[in-house]
Amino acid sequence: MRQLSLIVLAASGLFITACGQKPAEPAAASAPATKAALDGNDPCRLLSAAEAEAVLAAPLAVAPYRSYGGIGDRAGLPLEGSDVCWYEAGNRRNLSVTLTRSNGGSVMKGVGQVTDTVEKNTKAKFQDGTELAGEWDEAKVMNGTSFMALRGDSLVEIDTGGSEATPAQIGSLADAAIKRLEAPLPYDSSLSFKAAEAFYAKRPASGDPCSLLSKADVEAVLGGAVQGEPQANSSGDECIYTYATTRNGLQKAGDQGKIPKGTLSDEEMKMMSEFMGALGGSAAIGDAAPGATATDTLVLNVEWRNGYRLYRVSNQMMGSMGAGLGAEMGAAERKALGSSSALTGPWDHAQLSKVQFSSVRSDVQINLRPATLKPEQYAALMTRAYEKALK
Numbered sequence: 001m002r003q004l005s006l007i008v009l010a011a012s013g014l015f016i017t018a019c020g021q022k023p024a025e026p027a028a029a030s031a032p033a034t035k036a037a038l039d040g041n042d043p044c045r046l047l048s049a050a051e052a053e054a055v056l057a058a059p060l061a062v063a064p065y066r067s068y069g070g071i072g073d074r075a076g077l078p079l080e081g082s083d084v085c086w087y088e089a090g091n092r093r094n095l096s097v098t099l100t101r102s103n104g105g106s107v108m109k110g111v112g113q114v115t116d117t118v119e120k121n122t123k124a125k126f127q128d129g130t131e132l133a134g135e136w137d138e139a140k141v142m143n144g145t146s147f148m149a150l151r152g153d154s155l156v157e158i159d160t161g162g163s164e165a166t167p168a169q170i171g172s173l174a175d176a177a178i179k180r181l182e183a184p185l186p187y188d189s190s191l192s193f194k195a196a197e198a199f200y201a202k203r204p205a206s207g208d209p210c211s212l213l214s215k216a217d218v219e220a221v222l223g224g225a226v227q228g229e230p231q232a233n234s235s236g237d238e239c240i241y242t243y244a245t246t247r248n249g250l251q252k253a254g255d256q257g258k259i260p261k262g263t264l265s266d267e268e269m270k271m272m273s274e275f276m277g278a279l280g281g282s283a284a285i286g287d288a289a290p291g292a293t294a295t296d297t298l299v300l301n302v303e304w305r306n307g308y309r310l311y312r313v314s315n316q317m318m319g320s321m322g323a324g325l326g327a328e329m330g331a332a333e334r335k336a337l338g339s340s341s342a343l344t345g346p347w348d349h350a351q352l353s354k355v356q357f358s359s360v361r362s363d364v365q366i367n368l369r370p371a372t373l374k375p376e377q378y379a380a381l382m383t384r385a386y387e388k389a390l391k
Contacts, residue, residue: 022262025218038188039207040068043099044085045053045184046156046177052087052095055160061090062199063192071161071313075306078196085189086196092308092363094162099175100155108140108150117190132167137139145313149174155183162309206304208221208232209238212366212385213300218243222373226293241298299369300381301356302389307365311358313351345379346386352378364389 038045044064053059067073076086076094088094100107132139136149136156145161147170156177160170210230214376218226224244231240304309345351347359356369357378366385368378 018159031334036185038184039190040184041083041099041101042085042184042187042189043097044084044189045187046175046180047087047097048185049087050188051173051176054090055095055165055173056087056093058089058091058093061088062195063189064187065189065192065196067096067196069098069159071306071310073303075162075309077200078193080190080193088162088199092162093159093164094309095160095165095173095367096162097173098155098157098159100157102153105138105150105153105155108138108148109282116144116388125300132171132174134171135178136174139174143313144244147171147174149178151178151181156181161313162306164312171307190239204304206236207389208239209237209302212302212388213239213241213381215241217381217384218298220376222298224296237299237302239302241300242295243298245294296370300385301365301367302385303365304389305363307360308348309363311360311365314358343375345375345380346383350378361386362390 020300040225043205044066049060049064050062063086065078066084067078067084067086068077068079068080068082069086069247075096076088083100084096084098086094086096132147136151138150140148142148142162145160145165146157148155148157150156156174158170158173158177160173165173210232213230215226215230218230218241222243222245227242227244232238233240241248342351345359347361350357352358352371355374356367356371358367359365359378359382364386366382366389368381373381
C-alpha cells in the first residue's frame with residue numbers, strides 16, 4: 001500500500017507524556033532466529049532507533065513499527081505489512097520512512113508531475129539553497145519536509161513533517177537509508193507492533209469541536225451574544241458561532257465599506273459576499289452606518305491527532321506559496337515560526353495569516369477564522385479550548 005504525504009493536493013486549500021523508557025536498538029529489539037527470517041520489505045530496517053532519536057532530540061516512546069503515513073488522523077496508526085515505518089518520541093514529535101522496492105522511478109516521476117507544477121528546483125535542493133548529496137541516483141524535496149531518494153528501482157521517502165529536522169539531518173537520514181537497501185538492519189518491526197498499538201491508543205480521541213468553546217466563552221471574549229447554538233460542520237472538525245457585533249470583518253465603524261455601493265453589480269456583490277462569508281468573515285459588504293449592529297461568524301477548526309505535523313506542513317506550504325516559493329526549511333523556517341512566537345498564548349507555535357489564526361500545542365492544532373480578532377482575544381479563546389482538548 002502506497003502512503004505518500006501529498007500535501008500539495010490539499011493545498012489548492014496529543015500531548016501524552018510517555019513513560020520515557022528508551023527502546024532497544026534494532027538488533028536487540030528484533031532478536032530474530034535467523035537473518036533469513038526477516039522481511040526484506042520491512043521499511044523499519046532502513047533506519048535505527050538511535051538515528052531517529054538524534055533528529056527528534058528525544059528517546060522514542062516505542063520501538064519503530066509499521067504504520068499508516070501522511071498527515072491525517074491515521075498517520076502513525078499501526079498497520080501490519082505497511083511500506084511506512086513510524087518513529088515517534090514521547091512528546092509526539094515523529095518522522096517516517098517509506099520504502100518502495102520496485103518501480104520507484106515511476107512513483108517518483110508521477111509525484112514529480114504533481115509537485116513540479118507548484119515547486120521548482122526540488123531535485124536534491126531545498127528552497128533555502130541547501131543542496132544535498134548522497135548515495136542516490138535522483139532526489140526530490142517536497143513541501144520542505146519530505147525527501148524522496150531513488151537508487152536503482154527502489155525509492156525511499158523520509159518524511160520529517162512531525163519534527164523540526166533541518167535539511168542536513170534529512171539528507172543524513174536519506175543517505176543512511178539508501179545505503180541499507182542491499183543490507184538492511186537485522187530488525188523485526190513485528191515484535192514491537194503490540195506495544196505500538198497500546199501507545200497509539202493513548203492519543204486523544206477526536207471529539208465534538210463545539211465542546212471546546214461554549215457560547216458563554218465566546219460571548220465573554222467577543223462581547224456579543226451568540227445567536228442560536230454553535231453548529232458543527234458535516235465533517236465534524238469545525239464549529240461555527242454566529243455573534244452580534246458593531247462592525248464586521250470588512251468595515252470599521254463609521255466607514256462606508258471597502259466596496260462602495262454601485263461599484264459591483266448585484267450578482268458580483270452577492271458572489272463577493274458569499275466568498276468572504278466562506279472565509280469566516282461577515283458576508284455583509286457595502287454601506288454601513290456608524291456603530292450599526294451586524295453579525296459576524298467565528299469558525300473554530302480542530303485537528304486532534306497529528307496536529308503538529310499538519311501545522312508545520314500546511315503553514316510551510318502556504319507560506320512558501322505566499323512568499324513566491326521562498327525558503328522552505330532550516331533557519332528560514334525557524335525564523336518564520338520564531339516571529340509568530342511573539343503572539344503570546346497557550347500554544348507552542350502560532351501563525352496569523354490574512355485568512356486565519358493557526359496554533360498548535362503538543363499534537364493538537366486549533367485554528368480560528370477570521371483573522372481580524374485582537375491577539376488577546378485569540379489567547380483567551382485558545383486558553384479555554386486547549387484546556388478542554390488536552391485534559
